[in-house]
Amino acid sequence: MDRRVLGLVITLGAWSLGAIYLLPFIWMIGTSFKPIGEWGLPTLLPENPTGQNYLEILVTGGVYGVRGHFPPILRYLLNSVVVSVTVAILTSLLGAFTAYGILRYRAGGTFFANWILSLRMIPPVVILYPLVVLTKTIGLYNTLGGLIFVYPVITLPIVTWFMIGAFKSVPRETEEAAMLDGCTPFQVFMKIALPQASIGLATSAIFAFLFSWSEFLIPLLLAPSESAMPLTAFAGYFSNQYGILWGPLSAAAVIISLPVIVIAIMIQKYLIRGLTLGFIR
């Protein structure tokens, strides 16, 4: 009896905490389906559900008299996808390459490993202006290429450290055997080590994707116009520019969040490991 009460208290307590996390998000999803009159209401679900917000934000753009019109976000969504996918592929490969050198050859020693780790620490705002100058100098300012060029400053340290952890669980013996059979170090890496760490590689690519997808400050200043601005930066800009258009804004927010949440739940097992760069497994 006593145990059952305890179990009930714990479950109820934990789930009411869960509600604090779920409710704002459900409200946001609900608002994205609400017609204009219901936007500010605390109701979780719309009374007269409508797809209008999604239609406007994705395809037609919107016209709201005094507040002017806002553009459809398809272009920004595309920018986000292109940048995040490219960065994910590039940094996971480059990170794996680097991690392998650090782990198997101790290349650069503790200093190099530490240095890579310390990059995780730099607040982006610190190096933002020099990066603006740099991208302007090489002609990548306000282009998708510019973002792809710059994002690894965020993702590469994460991926490298994550891959150090992934390669650690790859047995050395097969690599040494391949070495004796006359494979070059690069062949060993490509044919033996990398395939065995493929789950780690996929996971680190997903992390690079998530971090690129969420990046806000860098694209806000490095890609200020439609041709390169990703969806996150647009959401911030939009909310300042067009004020309280909660319906379409919520729809945009849902479009940005849903893929991320689906991925996060899918890789749940690795999420904490990734966020702590493999320190906590």
Added chain:
Amino acid sequence: MGSRGSGLLFIAPATVYLVALVIYPTVYLYYMIFHSLNPLFDVTPRFVGLQNIFTLLQDPDASYAILAMLLLTGITVPVQLALGSLLALLFTSPHLRGRLLLRSIMLIPLSIPAVIVGLNWKMIFFTYGPLNTFLSSVGLEPQPWLSAPFGHPFNTFFVLAVLDVWQWTPFVALAVAAGIESIPPYIQEAAALDGATRLQMIRHIVFPLSKTVIIIVLLFRLIDSLKIFDIIYMLTFGGPGNITTTLPFYIYKVGFTLTAAKADIGYASLLAVILLLIATFLVMFVLTRVLNVRRVVWE
């Protein structure tokens, strides 16, 4: 195994890349410290010697921004660690039903982009938004959450702090829970056979063995806490006045918005260097004192 040369080949591409992306900007930053560049009037940086340093010494906004950043970190990180650890105990309790689903829900605040978290709460906190409508419907006083909640503008700072605690406590909880679960079960089973109570086990087994995990979590919270930007941009834009203008946001204001009183990229660079020094000091302190990188990587 292998030669030293091939090892260097493995790290060469990333090194070259990061030198371009990090070393060059850092060097440029130090160059800019001694220059002035107002994007409205100047085309190229003007050499001004130590003027930026004098500006910094006489700029109450800058000292406020540094204090605000440290205060925000000082409030939120310990609270997150405490609440998160308690929550981790809850998560790992054998009595909890629906643990997997609950954990999935807890992933929401730490996986969706901070901008969206900010946007979501901006809508909720809006003067005529759902929170105030709800409060008035149950007979409570609606509050101007983002300008002067409970009668004083400074309370906005605490709204932000509470929000940060809300957002990052699940991260601490999930990480510590992962740490607790990696404790071999036989240790607790043996203790249970010796008649240890659950509280005794938490105090003498779970807590000591989770120490490293908690320190790692502290490190990451510290790092990210000194970076907080997106939420401030979305919710308050540093306001009301400069109450929520922490150092990263002040750098943004000075360097990238033309409306700031001291808008100057040279001065912003000096502030950026200060931020970098503070972050380096705090993180290195945790790193060298408690985390042994050599051990983590190679042993």
